Amino acid sequence: MNLLERTISKITIPATDLSAEVDRAMTAQDDVDFGRLNDVLLRYISIMGERHPAPPQTSVVISCADHGVAAESVSAYPPETTLNMMCNYLIARGGAANAAANYANANLIVADLGVNTEHTDIHGLLHHSIARGTANMTKGPAMTRAQAIQSIETGIAIANDCANRGDRCILPGEMGISNTTSSAAMVAAFLGLTPEEVTGRGANISDARLAHKVEIVRCALDVNRPDPHDGLDVLAKVGGFELGCIAGLILGAAARRMLVILDGANTTSAALVAHALAPNCVHYLLASHASLTEHSHPHALHHLGLTPMLRLDIRLSEAAGSSIVLRMLERMLSIWETIDTSSPLPPRAAWSPSPARGGGYNSAISASPVNGGSSEHGEPIGGISLPNRSSMSACQYRLDNLAKPIHSLGYLEWISVQLAGVMHCERPPLDTQAALLLITEKKELPVDLARILSSLTDTRGIPVHILTSHDSEDAYAAAYRLARSAPILILGTDERKASTAITDALTAALHGAATAGSLILPGDARADNIAHKTEANSPALTPHLLHVLPDMLTIDTELTAGIAGIFGLDILHAALHVVNDMKTFTETGVAVAIDGAGAGRQVKETLINSTAPI
Template identity: 65%
Template sequence: MNLLQKTIAAITVPDAALASRVTAALCTRSGIHFGQLGDALARYIALTGERHPAPPQTSVVISCADHGVAAESVSAYPPETTLNMMCNYLMARGGAANAVANYVPARLCVADLGVNADTAGIPDLLYRSIARGTANMTKGAAMTHALAIQAIETGIGLAADCAARGDRCILPGEMGISNTTSSAAITAAILRLTPEEVTGRGANISDERLHHKVEIVRRALAVNQPDPQDGIDVLAKVGGFELGCIAGIILGAAAHHILVVLDGANTTSAALIAHAIAPNCVHALLASHASLTEHSQPHALRHLGLTPMLRLDIRLSEAAGSSIALRMLELMLMAWAATDASPRCCEPFLLPPHRTLPASSATGENTYDIHAPNRTVMDAAQYRLDNLAKPIHSLGFLEHIAVQLAGITGKIRLPSNSRAALCLLSGGEELPAERHAIISAMTAARDIDVYLFPTAMENAECHAAMHAVAADHPLLIIGSMGSDAPAVRTALCAAAEGGALVLPGDAATDHIVREYCVISPALTHYVLHLLPEMITAEIDAPAGIVGILGLEIVHAALHIMNDMKTFTEAKVAVAIDGAGAGRQVRE
């Protein structure tokens, strides 16, 4: 029995009874419906078999390989970019994967599965090369059946290494120019879909190149006729070494009861391969975010029975989306531990600081001094984002948030550890003990200050206090505890006047904020709406809890802005096609 067969035999279905009891208890005691985040908690608990598992020790594993189909000019970047980026991860340390590893935090592992270059001199590289790239799949199979198995077993070995280290979670990612073409072909083959249904823009290619890419996928499928029921056959004929490695990581992780959080279309297509080989591996998988432009991913996730919890318009499989989902899962573990604790006794929240605004400052509802964001700084921030070593606009909402923060604060790069606060506006209601415990646990874990604004505060006093909090906290969550709309409006205007980015922390607050932004459009520049634009997990949580979770998206954006390097700094080739051509520069 070879390694692959032994691994398949070791994959079992976790006992979900404990997880069901836990999530039912969390919902019943807290009165909060956490949607897909509750499902994520249940899946992790089922995998571990523990009532209160610790937050998972994690590795980000980036598998790299070249593709022969790159000769068909289906990418916006030249083939040498695969090598450039591998060097970036390990030498310049300026890729999105590096920023993600800093943000989680996690160990970053980079493996050469088949880069078409001599990589012996790259420090800390895991050399697992199978061949120097696959063959051109439009002219025959991308690899032999034996090499496909070798790629999968290499991934199984990497998962075993993570298990031996004590990891309980793996965030897989990849780097391989033209591999979205392989992903599209894999999805089309296994799900019996047309090339048009599964082929996306990848690294943001032009319309003309997209049409050509569709035809390349069609040609590869026609030439190779992969068997939809045989995952290894599909991998061999239209896959890539790095995609086979990720499939192996999934299988190995499932055998070791390790959680795998999928990130983007390429890791999801690899999951299709793993699922075709061993369907029960799906119990070790979480879907992090939905892709809006890679058409293969929604089809693949439906086939796997997975529902993403985020929608961030990320088009980069370097664990940017999966890292956010993992951080939210950690908060769910804290929420459950706080709910299940006895006795439930928490420190009271802080009262807001007492400040008197200068006589020139506003105290009336419609006379706040809210400045327009600094357009010059925003343009400079966008220029930096465009020239970070990644496909242009590939980080979606994370890029929008970084630019928005630049305009509000006047700083191109706000520090990754910028202070955050949760301001709870009380309408006189008592916060149930379980919810108090959940909020206390979540905010303590993320070093978020919590201020309680009682209903007795007058408008001017609330305005002065919120302005003071905003001046010290550029990231500000406003949550409602039965507070009325005028109080929310006062808090929103004062926070914007104080120069903070405002996250409406729950559905009730968000509704009031949206209504008031219609009346006062200048406020829209200071607001980051989370529901349903970014968080799609169907959460029904009051008192700012959604904002606490959503703050993870902001922190990820800050790490992207601060930790990534430009094309020049990382010595990576710029785009030669699509939206990035001419806008991305290497000086």
């Protein structure tokens, strides 16, 4: 029995008795319905078999390999980009995977499964090269069946190493120019779909190249006729070495009872291989985000029975989305610990509402009416100014020239630009402060809700201010003062129905925070509804609003008391790591786009005394 067979024999369905108990306790909460955030918690508890497991030690594993189909010009980037990026991860340390690992406090592992070059001097690289890239799958199989097994067993071995080091979670990722072509062909083969149904833009290619890519997928399927009932046959005929490695990571993790959080279309297509070989491995998987441009992704997720937590339009598989879900799992573990242990409420005066100190309009605030706009230069007209356009343009230019396909990080890029404009800063710092202003009609919060809020805010240093809704002028002044010290302000209410008083207070708070120049996260469904109505009447508010629920969080619940906004901070902090941790094409030596939206916009300058690694 080989390693693959031994591993498959060890994969069992986790017991659900314990997670069912936890589910009953979580859903019995009167104050908060966590929706599908519960699913993240329950899956991890089932896998670990512990009532209160520790947050998972985690590794981001990036598998790299070249593809022979790159010769068919299906990508916006030249084939040498695979090597460029592999070096970037380990030498310049400026890739999206680096930012994700930094954000998640995870170990970063980079493995060469078949990059088309000799390289023995990259410190930290795992050398598992099977061949110098796959064969061109339009001419015949991409690899032999033996090579397919070897790629999977390499992933299993890496997963075992992770488990032996104490990891409880793996975030798989990949790098391989033209691998979305292989990924599309794999999904088409497994699910019986047409090339048009599964082929996306990959690294943001042009319309003409996309049409060509569809025909290349069609050709590969026609030439090879992969057997959808044989995972190894599909992988061997139209797959890639790095995709086989990810399938092995999933199988190895399942055998060692580790969680795997999928990130994007390519890791999900690899999961189809693992699922075909061992269907029970799906019980060890979570989906992080839905890709809007890779058409194969929703089909593959549906086949696996997985529903993503995030809608961020991320087009990479470098753990940008999965690292956010990992953070959300950590939040849910903290909440569950608080609920189950009835931990004492920490002394905090703010848990009881009190009038805003110095409530009402002071002279500086009252000089600027709340309903206003601004000139094209961002100068105040009526109090609320537009975010700084030069800062936004500079931030966007930097994002476009980070070593990645243009616009491939979706909402994370958009958030970075929005925050840059609000803060008048090209690169908003990682330690940008956030605060929560909660408006209520009650004399005090329910104890369980206060405990939950405490578990979410105390360890992250988020100050919580609670205000009664009796005076909208107090809400305006409180929001203004908070926003002057915290550039990110979460607004929420714990009221199930937004009364006139709540509506007026939240409306005033929105204007106060925007006048002070804050980025505002409506923190629950009621606050978000009021924010939408308010900005319809006051368009100057729009650049200051970041709608999280349900725009970015797809969790089938409305939440309450600003909690959605607190989870939204995890998305925002991931965006801050992107703009701060990633490096440009010039800094890393990675090749720029030769097609699509990135061509001409992305540049690689020649540096004097350059220290670029490539």
